[in-house]
Structure formats: C-alpha cells, structure tokens
Amino acid sequence: MKIGIVGGGAIGLTFAAALARAHDVVVLVRRPELAALLARDGIALVRDDGVEIVRCFAASDPAALGGRDALIVAVKAYATSAALAPLAGILPPHALVASVQNGIDFAADARAALPHARIAAGSTTQGAIGMGPGRVRPAGAGTTVFARDDAAAPSSDALAGACTACGLPATAVDDIRPVLWRKLAINAALNPLGALARRSNGEVASDPDLAPLARRAAEEAAAVAAAEGIVLDDPWAAVEAAARATAANRNSMLQDLDAGRPTEIDAIAGALVRCAHARAIPVPLTETLLHLVRARERA
Ligand SMILES: NC(=O)C1=CN([C@@H]2O[C@H](COP(=O)(O)OP(=O)(O)OC[C@H]3O[C@@H](n4cnc5c(N)ncnc54)[C@H](OP(=O)(O)O)[C@@H]3O)[C@@H](O)[C@H]2O)C=CC1
Ligand SMILES: CC(C)(CO)C(=O)C(=O)O
Numbered sequence: 001m002k003i004g005i006v007g008g009g010a011i012g013l014t015f016a017a018a019l020a021r022a023h024d025v026v027v028l029v030r031r032p033e034l035a036a037l038l039a040r041d042g043i044a045l046v047r048d049d050g051v052e053i054v055r056c057f058a059a060s061d062p063a064a065l066g067g068r069d070a071l072i073v074a075v076k077a078y079a080t081s082a083a084l085a086p087l088a089g090i091l092p093p094h095a096l097v098a099s100v101q102n103g104i105d106f107a108a109d110a111r112a113a114l115p116h117a118r119i120a121a122g123s124t125t126q127g128a129i130g131m132g133p134g135r136v137r138p139a140g141a142g143t144t145v146f147a148r149d150d151a152a153a154p155s156s157d158a159l160a161g162a163c164t165a166c167g168l169p170a171t172a173v174d175d176i177r178p179v180l181w182r183k184l185a186i187n188a189a190l191n192p193l194g195a196l197a198r199r200s201n202g203e204v205a206s207d208p209d210l211a212p213l214a215r216r217a218a219e220e221a222a223a224v225a226a227a228e229g230i231v232l233d234d235p236w237a238a239v240e241a242a243a244r245a246t247a248a249n250r251n252s253m254l255q256d257l258d259a260g261r262p263t264e265i266d267a268i269a270g271a272l273v274r275c276a277h278a279r280a281i282p283v284p285l286t287e288t289l290l291h292l293v294r295a296r297e298r299a
Pocket of ligand 2: 102186187190191201242246249250251252253
C-alpha cells in the first residue's frame with residue numbers, strides 16, 4: 001500500500017517506522033530541515049537495548065503525497081486544518097484519510113479541509129515519546145481503531161490490517177464515536193489536572209486532592225457523551241485503567257506546557273464544553289480546567 005504519514009512527531013514516526021518495513025511510506029513534515037534529516041539519517045527508534053534506524057521517504061512539500069492510497073494523520077489536533085488543506089487537489093479521489101489523534105473533531109476538521117476525501121477518524125493507545133528531531137522512543141504497545149470505510153480500496157480494514165501486520169495492532173469499527181469519547185473522557189480527566197498539578201498519570205488517579213477532581217471530570221464527560229447518545233459505562237474505571245497502564249507517564253499536555261508548545265486543551269476540554277453548551281449540560285469543572293490550562297499556555 002502507498003501510505004502517507006502526516007506529521008513526523010512521536011506517533012507519526014512510530015507508525016512510519018513500523019509500516020515502512022512492508023509498505024511504500026512517505027512522511028510529510030512541516031520543516032524542510034526535518035525532511036532533510038530524515039532523508040539523511042532515517043528514523044531512529046530508541047529502545048533500552050539500542051537504537052534501530054529505519055529508512056523511509058520524508059518531504060515537507062505536500063506534493064510528495066500525490067498518489068498515496070491512504071494517509072494516517074498524526075499532527076496535533078489543532079494542526080489538522082493547516083496540515084490537510086494543502087493536500088486538496090493533490091490526493092487521488094480514492095485516498096483514505098485516517099487519524100490517530102486525540103479529540104473528537106478530526107472528521108469535521110478534515111472534511112472542511114478536504115471536502116471530497118474519504119475521512120476515517122481514529123484513535124490509538126499506542127505510546128510514543130519524542131526524543132528530538134527524527135528520534136522516537138516507542139512507549140508501550142497499544143491498539144489503534146479506525147472508523148470503517150469500505151466504499152473503495154483501500155478500506156479502513158485494509159489499513160488496519162497493514163498496521164497489525166507491521167506490529168501495531170489495529171481494527172476498524174462501524175461506529176468510532178464510543179472509542180473517541182472514551183479516550184476523550186480519559187484525556188479530560190487526566191491531562192489538565194496532571195498538567196496543572198505537574199503530576200504523573202498514576203499520581204493524578206491516586207492523589208487525595210486530584211483523584212476526586214479527575215473522577216468528576218470523567219463524569220462530566222460521560223454526561224455529555226450520554227446526551228450525544230453514547231453510553232460510557234463506568235468512566236472512572238476507564239480513567240483508572242488508563243492511569244494504571246501509563247502510571248509513570250507525564251501526560252502529553254504536561255509535556256507540551258513544559259516544552260512551551262501549545263496543548264490540545266481545545267480539542268479535549270474545549271470540545272467537551274462546546275458539546276455541553278449546545279445541549280445545556282453543566283460542566284463547571286471542565287470549563288474551569290479549560291480556562292486554567294489556556295491561561296497557563298499564555299504564561
Ligand atoms: N505520543 C503519543 O504517545 C500519543 C499521541 N496521540 C495523539 O497523536 C497526535 C500526535 O501526537 P504526537 O506525535 O505525540 O505529537 P508531536 O508533537 O510529537 O508531533 C506532531 C508533529 O506534527 C507536526 N506538524 C505540525 N503541523 C504540521 C503540518 N502542517 N504539516 C506536517 N506536520 C505538521 C509537528 O511538526 P513541528 O514539530 O515542526 O511543529 C510535529 O512533528 C496527537 O493528537 C496526540 O494526542 C495519541 C496517543 C498517544
Ligand atoms: C492516556 C494519556 C493520558 C496517557 O498519557 C494520554 O493520552 C496523553 O497523555 O495524552
């Protein structure tokens with residue numbers, strides 16, 4: 001399969017390195033110097049027992065994605081429109097544009113940027129930590145789920161099969177919304193609190209001050225999900241399970257704040273607050289966390 005990876009950060013390079021073993025992969029990056037570095041040195045997969053170099057083609061010119069059958073979008077949620085809009089007129093009509101982003105707005109953002117493309121939202125629990133340009137440490141095996149689209153080839157099942165065969169287990173499902181909302185509830189509970197209190201995921205879920213707040217944030221997310229017709233059974237159990245599985249992790253929002261980068265707060269708490277307002281559901285804690293993280297981003 002001719003696969004394009006949009007975004008050469010932690011998760012993009014993880015998928016690119018895995019898929020490049022069996023497929024024709026092009027990574028679209030934002031900065032020409034990163035494209036040059038990847039072309040020269042390859043992707044460096046950093047593991048405890050050493051560094052593995054994986055070769056693949058990288059470019060900063062969107063034209064490099066012409067002729068791709070499928071894209072996996074791995075930019076931060078706030079960069080979807082900027083990353084995809086230049087691809088209009090470049091992608092072939094049959095191309096499948098899938099995502100592994102956090103948040104629930106990928107389909108709408110991608111559809112606005114590429115009105116004629118086949119869009120498949122998705123989500124992953126695969127972990128990856130950026131170790132500098134072109135270098136990534138795979139951090140914990142997870143699973144990836146794509147929205148099913150079998151209207152043309154390649155289908156989402158075929159893309160998921162390609163990921164699985166390359167060591168990144170993936171499936172396609174008819175209704176992606178419960179998957180996206182479950183991850184949203186986990187991120188809404190752990191990320192802002194961990195980022196503001198500067199604590200690991202395990203600490204957020206066990207600290208006597210933070211855990212009750214995380215639980216309330218998860219319950220607010222579940223209430224909004226319910227109004228959207230999506231039942232999230234025991235959202236706190238889902239948060240606790242995610243916190244256990246990633247106990248030592250400093251969540252991505254905390255890492256972004258520490259690095260002076262924008263966070264995905266708008267794609268997480270912001271998206272929840274927008275849905276809650278539209279359905280007149282009170283989410284006072286999520287709103288408070290949204291404002292606090294935004295203010296912290298500006299500090
Ligand atoms: N890392 C992880 O373990 C997980 C991440 N995710 C999700 O995956 C998504 C990606 O996360 P992650 O890889 O960690 O983030 P990173 O910040 O490591 O990578 C994002 C990359 O996107 C690039 N980018 C930004 N704008 C563009 C553009 N217009 N064109 C091409 N590339 C662009 C950035 O380049 P530049 O540096 O030049 O700005 C950066 O390299 C997020 O939604 C995240 O929530 C989900 C599960 C786990
Ligand atoms: C699940 C969690 C909280 C793992 O760190 C995550 O998705 C993130 O950090 O954004």
